Amino acid sequence: MISCLCRISYHYLYVYIKMQAELLKIHPDNPEPRKIKHAVEILQNGGVIIYPTDTVYGIGCDLFNRRAVEKLVQVQKIKPQKLNLSFICSDVSHISEFVTRIETPEFKILKRTLPGPFTFIFESSSLVPKILGINKKTVGIRIPQHNIPLEIVKMLGNPLITSSVKDDDEIKEYTTDPEEIFEDFKNLVDLVIDGGMGGNVPSTIVDFTSGEAVVTREGLGRLED
Numbered sequence: 001m002i003s004c005l006c007r008i009s010y011h012y013l014y015v016y017i018k019m020q021a022e023l024l025k026i027h028p029d030n031p032e033p034r035k036i037k038h039a040v041e042i043l044q045n046g047g048v049i050i051y052p053t054d055t056v057y058g059i060g061c062d063l064f065n066r067r068a069v070e071k072l073v074q075v076q077k078i079k080p081q082k083l084n085l086s087f088i089c090s091d092v093s094h095i096s097e098f099v100t101r102i103e104t105p106e107f108k109i110l111k112r113t114l115p116g117p118f119t120f121i122f123e124s125s126s127l128v129p130k131i132l133g134i135n136k137k138t139v140g141i142r143i144p145q146h147n148i149p150l151e152i153v154k155m156l157g158n159p160l161i162t163s164s165v166k167d168d169d170e171i172k173e174y175t176t177d178p179e180e181i182f183e184d185f186k187n188l189v190d191l192v193i194d195g196g197m198g199g200n201v202p203s204t205i206v207d208f209t210s211g212e213a214v215v216t217r218e219g220l221g222r223l224e225d
Contacts, residue, residue, distance in 0.1 A: 021050075021186040023179070025194040028052060031151045039191060040155045047190035048072050050165055050181055051152065053088075053144040055117045055220050056174040057181055057198040059189065060162030063087060063131060069161055075188045076163055083132060086119050086140035088160040090153040095141050098159075100125050106208050109223075115145035117220035121207040132161075138209055148195050164202055174200045 022042075026035045039049055046068040048061045059076065061068035073083065089095055092110050096102060099122035102110070110120065124139040142162070144150070153159060165185075167175045175181050178194040185192060204221035207214045215223055 021182065021189050022191050023182045023186075023194055024191060026148055028146065028148060028195040031148050033151075036148075036151045036155055039152055039193060042191050043068070043152070043156055043160070046071070048075060048188075049191040049193065050178075050185060050189055051149055051193040052146055052178070052195035052198050053142075053149055053203075054115070054146045055144070055164075055199050055201060055203045057165040057176075057178065058088070058149070058160075058162045059165050059185075060085075060088060060160040062156065063159045063161045066133065069132065072161065072163075075185075078163075083134060083136065084140075085161050085163045086142045088142050088144065088149050088153055088162050090150050090159075091143065094143075094153075094159060095122075098125055098128055098139050098141070099123065103211075106213070109206075109213060113221065113223070114143040115150065116143070117145070117201075117203045118142070118223075119203045119205045121205065121209055121216070123209055140205070142203065144203075146195070148193060174198070174202070176200050 024035060026032060042049060043062045046065050048059065048068060048071050050057055050059045061072045087098060092114060119140045119142050121138055121140050124136050128136050128139050165175055165181055167173060175184065176198045178192060182192040201220045204215060204219035204223065205217035206223060207216050213223065
């Protein structure tokens with residue numbers, strides 16, 4: 001009887017542990033390849049991760065894993081039809097697959113500002129609705145100037161779909177401490193990467209869908225610079 005109870009106890013302990021996210025410290029400038037590989041394996045298995053960027057901490061998953069995207073939407077409490085997330089790419093050549101076209105002036109802006117603290121909005125290609133399963137006419141593109149997400153995307157082989165980690169505090173919009181983020185999300189995600197203190201200013205959003213560069217949110221990036 002005692003043996004049976006022990007087995008039951010160990011079973012519930014195992015389930016409890018599996019529900020907890022992992023907090024993984026990765027060097028922000030020189031990410032350890034084995035740790036990047038571990039994060040990529042979690043993504044490939046349908047996991048949702050939190051990671052640092054050049055602005056605020058982000059939360060994302062493998063763009064091509066539909067179940068992971070559904071989990072991300074649930075964690076962020078977003079209605080699927082109002083899905084408004086960005087793609088984290090590793091370089092400009094990645095972008096063309098997901099947008100209808102990039103005009104020469106737009107391409108010059110991308111080359112001048114990326115990697116950097118910008119989100120660029122384009123008309124989405126026909127591939128995007130097929131990936132997400134919803135009629136998505138626009139797509140946000142990010143190439144952050146931060147080695148951790150860039151190395152993750154390179155090893156994964158395709159973009160992450162992502163949004164910012166926001167704080168419930170009415171005054172403090174973004175949580176900057178990764179340990180605090182871990183406490184808030186440890187039962188909701190699979191991995192929280194500690195890459196040091198994050199920023200509290202989001203990316204600058206530039207909308208290209210009208211045919212010109214229109215800044216719709218002033219953030220960390222300065223387009224005129």
